[in-house]
Amino acid sequence: MKKKCFILFMLNCLLFFNGMQYIIAQTSTGFIEIKGKIVDNSSNDALVFADIIIKDSNISTITNSDGEFALKIPDSLASRLITFSYLGYQKKEMKISELNGNSKIKLFPAVTELSEVEVKTFRDAETLLRETLKNRSNVYNNANALMTAFYREIIKKRRKNASLSEAVVQIHKQPYSNFKNDAIELIKARKSTDYNRLDTLAVKLQGGPFSNLYTDIIKYPEYIFSNENIDLYNFSFGESTQVNNKPVYVVNFKQKPGIKEPFYYGKLYIDAETLALTNAVFRLNVENKELSSQMYIRKKPRRVDVYPTEATYRINYRTQNGKWHYAYSNILLTFKVNWKGKLFNSVYTLNSEMAITDWHISNPNLIKTKENMLKPTTILADETSGFKDPAFWGEYNIIEPEKSIEAAIEKIKKQLNKTSNI
Missing domain, CATH: 2.60.40.1120 (Carboxypeptidase-like, regulatory domain)
Known part of the structure; x- marks a missing residue:
């Protein structure tokens, strides 16, 4: 974020x-x-x-x-x-x-029309969002939770996979009622990279699992709807829908005209009964190349221009025992790289996703001193041996690999084997 x-x-x-x-x-x-x-x-x-x-x-x-x-x-x-x-x-x-x-x-698709009484309750979409953010202590999990999550990070050069990273992590999730940051503990990880496809440009996602964790709008509203910038958005109601057979409001949002700084636009899905945010899909406005580039690019060579052409985010929440909690997030970033003096440019896509696969209420004293606790500046370690072991994850739940990813893993393994034999 x-x-x-x-x-x-x-x-x-x-x-x-x-x-x-x-x-x-x-x-x-x-x-x-x-x-x-x-x-x-x-x-x-x-x-x-x-x-x-x-x-x-x-x-x-x-x-x-x-x-x-x-x-x-x-x-x-x-x-x-x-x-x-x-x-x-x-x-x-x-x-x-x-x-x-x-x-x-x-x-089967389900289309739900909210009753006239329910719609009248919140005639203003911005008021509904403010009430949702204010209501987080009541409808979201307010106990310390230890969450097991699977994290995957893919880097592509145009359409070809260049790097694949996967990890099982444990998230020490703070209650939604306080403002303490969550912590992440690395349990198991593997990575495979085809260096030839990355040429001389190293593309790395700094933050790793933290990048996805910060998309939790309810826990970290300051990165999208802070008290200072919420007035810079226009909000409107969209056609209502359902989540788990329950009606939800759909709120559209986008930055107001005339604002040069990049902000987000997209849809928020809010449960009509509890006013909990259940899902959100949004993008960054990348029309201003220079300002949007400053939000993502930490370091680059002087003779290269790098700017994002797409930045898409998705966040899903689930409910258990009457309380909502973070469940899944996906980030898709596309960058164009222009080298001065070169005729053609390069396009890199970075896709990261994290899914909660199990969780339980934990001891109030969250662990924060372990050696394997990650930092927000962490870049997932390079480990390739795991991709040769089909039973690498054991009983941990993971996101099923796409066929294209499985094929890319095999190609990358072959490339790495050739490199090691030289």
């Missing part, structure tokens, strides 16, 4: 070198693994970022860009129900045992 989610560009190569069917697989390590795909009932289009949750538990995951997912469930929960949900669709529940032999999970 603003000031905290930025990219580090460095000219120094040495810095690098130091329709699927459901499958239920019984393992010998005490958990069941489920794989599948969630699609629209009519079009069969994949539903990206759909939620999959084991009912009455905190175990969950999310679909990838192909609508596919993988979920590891302890044997003790094998008799539970599994819930599939997606913004604007009807929620669906099934027994885990019923998934075997099914093809695709199909969800």
Whole structure:
């Protein structure tokens, strides 16, 4: 996010070198693994970022860009129900045992018109947002929580994958009622990089998992809707929809005309009953190249111009026991790199996502002195050995890899093997 989610560009190569069917697989390590795909009932289009949750538990995951997912469930929960949900669709529940032999999970769209009384309650969309931010202590988790999360970071040069990083982290989540920052502990990580595709330009995401954590608008409103800049936006109501079969307000926002500084524009989805923010999708206005570049570029060579051409953010929340909490975020950043004296430019895309896969209420004294606690300035460590081990993650839940990512991993591994044999 603003000031905290930025990219580090460095000219120094040495810095690098130091329709699927459901499958239920019984393992010998005490958990069941489920794989599948969630699609629209009519079009069969994949539903990206759909939620999959084991009912009455905190175990969950999310679909990838192909609508596919993988979920590891302890044997003790094998008799539970599994819930599939997606913004604007009807929620669906099934027994885990019923998934075997099914093809695709199909969800039905749901359009909800808020009653005239509900609409009149908040005629002004800005007033609704202010009430939502003010209400965070009442509807969001107010206990210290220890969250297990899967983090993935992809760097592409044009359409080709150049670097893949993945990690399991534990988030020491502070209560939403206070203003203390969250902490992140690194549990397990791996990384694979094809140095040839990065040429002489090192592109790194500084902040790593923290970049995604700071998209939590309710916990960190100062990075988008601070007391100083909320008046610089125009707000309006959009057509209402549903989240988990419950009606939600849709609030559109964008910066007011005549403001040169880059601000955000997008949609906020607010639960009509609790006034909790359930989802948000927004972009940075990158029309002003110089100012938008200053928000992300920390260091670059003098003879190169680097500026963002796209900056898209998504944040999802879930509810458990009547309280909402951070569940998933995705950041997509595209940069154009122009070298002085060169005819062609380069385009780099950085995509990072983080999904909460399990959590529980923790001891009030959060751990902050461990050696493996990450800093907001951390760049995920380079580790390639994990990609050669199919059982690297063990029983940890991860986001199912897209086919393109799996193929890229294999290509990168081959390239690294060739380099090591020279």
